[in-house]
Amino acid sequence: MDTPYGNVPLPVWERPEPQPRSAPVPLSRATIATTAIRLADAHGLDGLSVRKLAKELGVGPMRLYDYVVNRSELLDLMVDAVYARIAEAARLPEADWRATVLTIARATREAALDHEWFVDLLGARPHLGPHALAVGESTAAALNQAPGVRDIDDLQRASGALSAYLVGALRREITERRTARSTGTDVSAWQTAHGPYLRRMLDTGRYPTIARLVVDGAHLDAEETFRRNLTTILDGVTES
Incomplete structure (x- = not known):
């Protein structure tokens, strides 16, 4: 492929759609992505392959290339x-x-809960698609207005802290x-079964800080925990 980068192809978002073929199944990158997402939602990334995707679309694998x-x-x-x-919310x-x-973070969490495979691709290589860049721009522009952000170094630190929190929190929740799904574990039943053991360990007095967290701390659901911890991150941005 003749490109400005020699043998390296242009990014997929900059290449024009292939010319339509006289084939019974019309294709587009949007159709391919939508179908691939449906497969990944059902079977995870390990269950997604070009061959399976081609079969789902009713075409030969080579046509996808x-x-x-x-x-x-x-x-x-x-x-x-x-x-x-996420960009729509932004x-x-x-x-x-x-x-x-907060709006962007909530939309990211909702998207991750609907598409669990998405968290497997967070925090790896940068996401450079047009919608990912739009979300990044909205987030960075908002953080740039925080009282504690005075220069580009502050903005980089704030962006890094927010990104690290989002990736870590979403991966933990999805994991x-x-x-729970793979083991058939009921959270309430697990807590009931392990409660007596934990009380005995805390009663030894060797874990006073953990005891305070367990006994006196608020026991929140996943959504509220996400919101509260995110608020802590943003408070730090405000005061930095």
Whole structure:
């Protein structure tokens, strides 16, 4: 492929759609991404392959390579399609920078809960699709208005802290969901079974700080925990 980068193909978002073929099944990158997302939602990334995707679309595997050169590009399209949903939330007018960041973070969490495979691709290589960049721009622009952000170094630190929290929190929540589902564990039953053991250990007096967290701390659901911890991050941005 003749490109400005020699043998390296242009990013998938900058390449034009292939010319339509006289074939019974019309294709587009949007159709491919939507179908791939449906497969990944049902079977995870390990259950997604070009061959399975081609079968789902009713085409031969080689035809997909007109649209994506490899599996990595397919994942790029899928990720950016999820970011499109987050970008919609980011475009809604908010009162201030904090409200904007909270809205984007909530939309990211909702998208991750609907598409669990999405968290497996967070925190790896940068996401550079147009919708991912739009979300990044909205987030950075909002953080740039925080009282504690005075220069580019402050903005980088704030962005890094927020990103690290989002990736860690979402991966933990999704991992807990997957574990409960795969083992058939009921959280309430697990807590009931392990409660007596934990009380005996705390009664030894060797773990006073943990005892305070367990006995006196608030026991929140996943959504409220996410919100409260995110608020702590944003408070730090305000005061830095």
